[in-house]
Amino acid sequence: MLDLKIQYHPERFLYTNIDYWWILPKRNEIKHLFAGNRLGRITNEGLLSVETYEGNKNIELAVPDDFSIFACLLTGNDYYKYQYTDNIRKPMCKNPFGHISLSDKGRYVRGFIELFSSLYHVGKFVSNHYWRTLVERLCKRNIEEVYQKLKPIKNKLNKVLPQLLKDFAIEPKSATEYLAKYILNQARSQNVITAETKFDYLFKEFCLERKKFASNEERNKGFDRGEDKNRQDLLNSLSELTEMSVFFQGIKPRCKNCGSSFWYSAEEIKSTIVCRGCKSLIDLPVESEWNYRLNDLVTNAVSYHGVLPVIWTLGHLLSYDFSCCESFIYVPSVSLYENYASKKPLAEIDFVCIIDGKFVIGEVKTNVDEFSSIEINKIINVSKNILPNEVIIAAFYGENVKLDKIAKNLSMHLDPLGISVKSITPPPYVFEPEYHICI
Numbered sequence: 001m002l003d004l005k006i007q008y009h010p011e012r013f014l015y016t017n018i019d020y021w022w023i024l025p026k027r028n029e030i031k032h033l034f035a036g037n038r039l040g041r042i043t044n045e046g047l048l049s050v051e052t053y054e055g056n057k058n059i060e061l062a063v064p065d066d067f068s069i070f071a072c073l074l075t076g077n078d079y080y081k082y083q084y085t086d087n088i089r090k091p092m093c094k095n096p097f098g099h100i101s102l103s104d105k106g107r108y109v110r111g112f113i114e115l116f117s118s119l120y121h122v123g124k125f126v127s128n129h130y131w132r133t134l135v136e137r138l139c140k141r142n143i144e145e146v147y148q149k150l151k152p153i154k155n156k157l158n159k160v161l162p163q164l165l166k167d168f169a170i171e172p173k174s175a176t177e178y179l180a181k182y183i184l185n186q187a188r189s190q191n192v193i194t195a196e197t198k199f200d201y202l203f204k205e206f207c208l209e210r211k212k213f214a215s216n217e218e219r220n221k222g223f224d225r226g227e228d229k230n231r232q233d234l235l236n237s238l239s240e241l242t243e244m245s246v247f248f249q250g251i252k253p254r255c256k257n258c259g260s261s262f263w264y265s266a267e268e269i270k271s272t273i274v275c276r277g278c279k280s281l282i283d284l285p286v287e288s289e290w291n292y293r294l295n296d297l298v299t300n301a302v303s304y305h306g307v308l309p310v311i312w313t314l315g316h317l318l319s320y321d322f323s324c325c326e327s328f329i330y331v332p333s334v335s336l337y338e339n340y341a342s343k344k345p346l347a348e349i350d351f352v353c354i355i356d357g358k359f360v361i362g363e364v365k366t367n368v369d370e371f372s373s374i375e376i377n378k379i380i381n382v383s384k385n386i387l388p389n390e391v392i393i394a395a396f397y398g399e400n401v402k403l404d405k406i407a408k409n410l411s412m413h414l415d416p417l418g419i420s421v422k423s424i425t426p427p428p429y430v431f432e433p434e435y436h437i438c439i
Ligand SMILES: [Zn+2]
Pocket: 255, 256, 257, 258, 259, 260, 275, 276, 277, 278, 279, 280
């Protein structure tokens, strides 16, 4: 037998001098993906080990894509399909998952990450207090604003619900009609989100960020907070982000004829442009103010799929323990189906990854309060069927103590199966103003 240490996609980690390897979970079904029918196994160290034959020194290997690895781990082969059950008279049950696919949310997470040079860089962007809060605000995901918006809706529901519940029993049709109309009206009153902002606003907010940063006496020394320095640093970071297409640069002049303001990208700008509304010519002022528009992919990902916490967690897992990590392979947000033909997923997982050979599944919430008992039961059920080495639960906002308590509860169920449980919340600096904003 020959143990092989295979390097993992060096092109994905050009920014660091750390090498990553295919260190794999000790699940022999993965062996087939690399070595086909050749006899082999995964060693205790997570290395692929294959049999060598006398007279033939060539070993043919395939390098599978990350998704195939996780498809194999999550669905298992026939042997692994027989797993845990609560019913002792039926000691083995079938792993109910026969097919996986990237969920809609997963596609958005992947698209968002691909805009940046790497997971490390997108993690830095999401951890940065200035950029994250700006994106949250532009995408109407700012936590205080969301709570402000929920308040009147909750009040209204509290008022009408008792009657509505009675109506549901007697006249379900008209009660449903009422509720449907109410939801539609609420949806109408929410503006369609086009996340754009003027340079002036970005600059004002950035100066404020640095002012807050320097409110700590110690930090006031040695950090230049002059207007020119602030402007230059912001422009540098913005040019980085426009190069990655996270933001687009443009202008938004007002048409004198019809009064509308449309957005024109930097590439479209000439000395005169045609109004998108009335088609008359607009003369541009010599110095039009730059307007920055967030890439629609980012806006949709953040506004409608709430991807920031998942991206933060993945970035954190990659960079938190850089030096100890020899393998880091991940896929965001997968849906698990009974089989290829099933339309409705049986379960969803926010991310799956392999860290130093450990097979990890993770559930991420924006706020710790979203971990309801129904959610916890779902995690327990999925874990019992998949048998990962570790389950990670993460919450971006909320009290650490609460999440630790949830992790302890989960642990009681999963520890007997040899599954460890870990909880992750952002360290305090993620919520504090920062001086540096370059990614
Ligand atoms: Zn016009």
